[in-house]
Amino acid sequence: MSGVQSVDRALDVLETLAEMGGEAGISELASRTGLPYGTIHRLLRTLLARGYVRQESDRRYALGGALVRLGGVAERMVAVWAQPYLAKMVELSGETANLAVLEGDFIVYVAQVQSPRRLRMFAEVGRRVLPHSTAVGKILLADRPDREVVALIERTGMPRRTANTIVDHEAMLEALSAVRAQGYALDLGEEELGVHCLAVPVHDGERVVAAMSVSGPAERIDALDREELARGLRKIADDFALELAPRFSRPGG
Amino acid sequence: MSGVQSVDRALDVLETLAEMGGEAGISELASRTGLPYGTIHRLLRTLLARGYVRQESDRRYALGGALVRLGGVAERMVAVWAQPYLAKMVELSGETANLAVLEGDFIVYVAQVQSPRRLRMFAEVGRRVLPHSTAVGKILLADRPDREVVALIERTGMPRRTANTIVDHEAMLEALSAVRAQGYALDLGEEELGVHCLAVPVHDGERVVAAMSVSGPAERIDALDREELARGLRKIADDFALELAPRFSRPGG
DNA sequence: AAGAAGTTTTCCACTTCATGGAAAAGTACG
DNA sequence: CGTACTTTTCCATGAAGTGGAAAACTTCTT
Incomplete structure (x- = not known):
């Protein structure tokens, strides 16, 4: 119906991250979005490489500077x-x-x-x-x-x-x-x-x-x-x- | 290499849009990004449905409120x-x-x-x-x-x-x-x-x-x-x- | 200090899902 | 009213993303 799935899912991840105060781990994201771990991880890696998401020292993910x-x-x-x-x-x-x-x-x-x-x-x-x-x-x-x-x-x-x-x-x-x-x-x-x-x-x-x-x-x-x-x-x-x-x-x- | 292509490309479109002052037509985006028309259009539709991009009266596209x-x-x-x-x-x-x-x-x-x-x-x-x-x-x-x-x-x-x-x-x-x-x-x-x-x-x-x-x-x-x-x-x-x-x-x- | 419980990350066969060329529809221009 | 341009739709093809499950780490417990 709407659009490109991977893009939609990437946006889901980004928005969920924002809802959680800008910071979350993969499993939290998985339980919120209902997406499988592997998928979220791959999506996050993509966003990470582009600076839209950032990985903290404790391996959790957070919204990145590119969004600013x-x-x-x-x-x-x-x-x-x-x-x-x-x-x-x-x-x-x-x-x-x-x-x-x-x-x-x-x-x-x-x-x-x-x-x-x-x-x-x-x-x-x-x-x-x-x-x-x-x-x-x-x-x-x-x-x-x-x-x-x-x-x-x-x-x-x-x-x-x-x-x-x-x-x-x-x-x-x-x-x-x-x-x-x-x-x-x-x-x-x-x-x-x-x-x-x-x-x-x-x-x-x-x-x-x-x-x-x-x-x-x-x-x-x-x-x-x-x-x-x-x-x-x-x-x-x-x-x-x-x-x-x-x-x-x-x-x- | 890095990640999910459709996501990468969606980000390319978004960034190109930003570089062009937040507003552009499909063909402008096509010539800048090198992506085919159809692809850009599909990507934009996805972003549009989510509010990350907005369509102006003259059918051009602009960055949307969701990004704010x-x-x-x-x-x-x-x-x-x-x-x-x-x-x-x-x-x-x-x-x-x-x-x-x-x-x-x-x-x-x-x-x-x-x-x-x-x-x-x-x-x-x-x-x-x-x-x-x-x-x-x-x-x-x-x-x-x-x-x-x-x-x-x-x-x-x-x-x-x-x-x-x-x-x-x-x-x-x-x-x-x-x-x-x-x-x-x-x-x-x-x-x-x-x-x-x-x-x-x-x-x-x-x-x-x-x-x-x-x-x-x-x-x-x-x-x-x-x-x-x-x-x-x-x-x-x-x-x-x-x-x-x-x-x-x-x-x- | 060692094990348990919970993460995150990697891997790979499967097939779904995105792809992009080209044609159609729609708009702007002369 | 016709020409030139841009946007949108369509669809057969296979490349690309998927997701289950196992491996690699970390952190918490006893």
Whole structure:
């Protein structure tokens, strides 16, 4: 049906490796992917020779440096494609629109289109922040199971950025379940006082791969109808997702 | 020889796509890689179905979003592996050591080990800066042909950060050819007054994939023997490179 | 220190699966 | 509307990947 098996399997191995935190042994990979040992080993050797995977001293395998380069180029591409969709969000809301992804434990702002207003958000493309105090962060965390979220916030802590920042594990998990129910996330001055944001997810079939948001002065954001804004943004984000990964489903061939 | 052909070829396609700026048509890929049309098409379909490649409206292909995720995880891994080497650099120089890569048009600081001194550099992991005003940036640019460098600085401009910043195309190209000759790069307060850096390349066989540097107060950096420091850092960077991509060459098997 | 239990790695006969040439379909250009 | 180019599909052929099981290592146990 789809494609070249060995390539598909190699990608399975790579993705499984990523899911396991970037590091795993052959048997772990075998049990997760269901592929036979020999096959995985051969695949890994191929990836190893190309630098896409690396072997640690304890003979386990980990994701390799070659992916960093490709990932960087791809990220730039995504930022370019997002531009027109972000522009639509600006048009809809009048506020600055952002695209962000979760990279490791950090939120990275990948692209932005500025609001035409005089008072508007700073350019923050490239900026890295912790997820807990942003709307885009909550969107991306909400896609993860609670135990992963807890693991992440235990690694990073939940530094208080403002009086409104959520700094409590319980409160965060509750907030995330609200996000899951609503389909959008808010940041009401949790990262910076006076700045409010509303973020929506970008789905890639199964997963949430990115988040898009609009942000601006508290009064202006609060003046908008949240549900309506969320609906509008979600529509745009879904269109973008569709362009990103157009899972073609032709009935018979 | 090495590994699974279809996987190797898929990686060739992906890498070629990246070299062409993240976007290309099948025939361009065919002429670059030497692979037959049918094969490339099949490979691309496989990658497409998985989101590693994306098809634009004009039927050309581009790198896809799935790479961003993998790249992010891999980047975190690299940062972890670099830690001990950065620590050695700190030990050697007494100054804060950094690992940086070129991501799109920006330098990203991926990892850092702080100097034990009281007066030392800020933590700047995750920070993005333009290449022209940093030592790591010059190292990474120096690996590129002049026309690519010019294209990049025409896109980004060369904003003056301090009185010492190089803001002239000619001067930059000269500086880069000096870097190529010396094997290390300097930043003498070009990004921030009073802060000097010395950077060395991390080679992956052919390419420079990253740069490592030490940075600190001008007086302390200038007090060190540059050539000797460069030699020491280069040794450490080479060891790191070797761990990153240990091209195994066993004579007979 | 020696054995046990768990890895990872190598090997090889089998046949599935990828191959690639060339023709068909689709697009852009004049 | 026809020409030139690119992308996509097709299919007989055999090269190339497969995967079970055994060998070589490592690490944990007693």
